[in-house]
Amino acid sequence: MSSSRFSPALQASDLNDFIAPSQDCIISLNKNTASSRRLQFKPKENAVSTKPQEEAVKISLKDCLACSGCITSAETVMLEKQSLGDFINRINSDKTVIVSVSPQSRASLAAFFGLSQSQVLRKLTALFKSMGVKAVYDTSSSRDLSLIEACNEFVSRYNKNQSSAGKEAGAHLPMLSSACPGWVCYAEKTLGSYILPYISSVKSPQQAIGAAIKHHVVQKLGIKPYNVYHVTVMPCYDKKLEAVRDDFIFSVDDKEVTEVDSVLTTGEVLDLIQSKSIDFKTLEESSLDRLLTNVDEEGHLYGVSGGSGGYAETVFRHAARALYNREIEGPLEFKTLRNSDFREITLEEEGKPVLKFALCYGFRNLQNIVRKIKMGKCEYHFIEVMACPSGCLNGGGQIKPVQGQSAKELIQLLESVYTKDVLISDPFDNPITKRLYDEWLGQPGSESAKRYLHTDYHPVVKSVTSQLQNW
Numbered sequence: 001m002s003s004s005r006f007s008p009a010l011q012a013s014d015l016n017d018f019i020a021p022s023q024d025c026i027i028s029l030n031k032n033t034a035s036s037r038r039l040q041f042k043p044k045e046n047a048v049s050t051k052p053q054e055e056a057v058k059i060s061l062k063d064c065l066a067c068s069g070c071i072t073s074a075e076t077v078m079l080e081k082q083s084l085g086d087f088i089n090r091i092n093s094d095k096t097v098i099v100s101v102s103p104q105s106r107a108s109l110a111a112f113f114g115l116s117q118s119q120v121l122r123k124l125t126a127l128f129k130s131m132g133v134k135a136v137y138d139t140s141s142s143r144d145l146s147l148i149e150a151c152n153e154f155v156s157r158y159n160k161n162q163s164s165a166g167k168e169a170g171a172h173l174p175m176l177s178s179a180c181p182g183w184v185c186y187a188e189k190t191l192g193s194y195i196l197p198y199i200s201s202v203k204s205p206q207q208a209i210g211a212a213i214k215h216h217v218v219q220k221l222g223i224k225p226y227n228v229y230h231v232t233v234m235p236c237y238d239k240k241l242e243a244v245r246d247d248f249i250f251s252v253d254d255k256e257v258t259e260v261d262s263v264l265t266t267g268e269v270l271d272l273i274q275s276k277s278i279d280f281k282t283l284e285e286s287s288l289d290r291l292l293t294n295v296d297e298e299g300h301l302y303g304v305s306g307g308s309g310g311y312a313e314t315v316f317r318h319a320a321r322a323l324y325n326r327e328i329e330g331p332l333e334f335k336t337l338r339n340s341d342f343r344e345i346t347l348e349e350e351g352k353p354v355l356k357f358a359l360c361y362g363f364r365n366l367q368n369i370v371r372k373i374k375m376g377k378c379e380y381h382f383i384e385v386m387a388c389p390s391g392c393l394n395g396g397g398q399i400k401p402v403q404g405q406s407a408k409e410l411i412q413l414l415e416s417v418y419t420k421d422v423l424i425s426d427p428f429d430n431p432i433t434k435r436l437y438d439e440w441l442g443q444p445g446s447e448s449a450k451r452y453l454h455t456d457y458h459p460v461v462k463s464v465t466s467q468l469q470n471w
């Protein structure tokens with residue numbers, strides 16, 4: 001997949017974001033590749049080079065480490081500018097536009113406007129539909145699909161691990177969650193092939209709803225998948241990088257189809273609301289599209305208690321039940337270790353730990369855990385890994401603290417809003433996921449589930465770095 005889907009072309013003024021005076025290179029825009037947003041690094045004219053014929057180094061989105069460093073920042077500025085405009089253009093095209101909203105984005109807007117999450121989704125539905133969007137879904141059901149597949153994968157790995165040395169295919173423990181593209185991108189680009197087999201093969205909720213819409217819902221509706229423009233509303237910019245992965249693009253009638261065509265951050269949706277001078281608080285509410293949104297008769301939405309998707313909690317409960325016949329009632333008590341972003345929980349049988357799970361958020365904690373895995377000293381069976389400190393509620397695309405509000409106060413508010421007005425439920429009880437398995441996927445872990453809801457990871461050669469070293 002090329003990056004040509006990003007348009008419009010990069011403007012010369014955008015290059016200012018990339019050029020730092022201290023850099024040993026300048027960056028130029030190749031006119032022939034401007035539309036594909038490819039940049040080229042070229043040595044400065046006065047730079048000493050022993051290889052004058054060396055080809056210019058190309059940098060694209062694929063080189064982004066999602067590290068919040070220079071390339072990400074610059075790409076972020078561009079993507080931020082383009083996504084909203086592109087979204088509005090697509091609404092005015094002949095495509096069927098569908099929007100899927102993450103629960104973290106819902107919570108961020110609910111906290112900002114002082115509304116319930118259900119009200120936010122109803123008002124967003126009204127807003128988007130007034131602009132021409134055909135359907136607005138909540139991604140909680142696709143998150144439940146991802147959670148069910150993760151539960152199934154974990155039990156399979158655990159059983160294989162118990163009966164092998166742990167290094168055969170599909171037996172690697174700890175299983176590392178895969179819903180955070182910042183973490184996956186970092187692992188592929190900096191940790192190499194050693195760590196990748198530990199990462200769960202399950203797609204994130206964003207890509208799971210993309211697969212459900214482009215592979216299944218379109219068939220029910222009698223639409224060609226390439227005639228649907230699917231937009232997600234997410235808490236971070238890294239979701240934009242995730243959406244353009246080659247693994248999430250397929251072909252129908254010789255046409256390229258992308259599971260998720262565009263990603264808007266929560267902040268961009270707020271920009272949209274404010275740019276239209278809409279009084280969101282008093283905006284009329286619309287009924288919800290129930291095809292993929294799980295809502296009860298009274299209109300309550302369903303959720304899980306973990307602000308980053310509830311992976312550790314859901315898999316822990318399921319594994320205790322499936323492997324040790326233990327039903328765990330009530331909230332799980334995670335023990336805080338060196339900081340609140342590193343917590344663990346253990347299930348014991350006859351005084352011996354049989355399940356040891358951890359939440360590991362932020363790159364500092366993440367690097368420590370990776371070091372332990374590499375040294376063979378990691379005692380966990382499952383780790384919910386998230387790149388952002390405090391997890392997805394604190395994603396870089398969420399609405400920023402208001403004046404007088406600290407970042408910590410905002411996170412506390414979001415954590416309470418996230419579970420306040422939703423019905424906490426077991427993903428296995430979700431009638432929408434049950435229907436999707438019945439109609440489309442078969443069983444958890446089936447060949448169809450693997451085909452549509454699982455993915456691969458690829459160690460990436462550090463092309464830029466290695467080529468720069470050869471100068």
Ligand code: SF4
Binds near residue numbers: 182183238392394
């Ligand atoms: S942890 Fe941060 S980077 Fe990762 S998916 Fe969540 S919001 Fe995005």
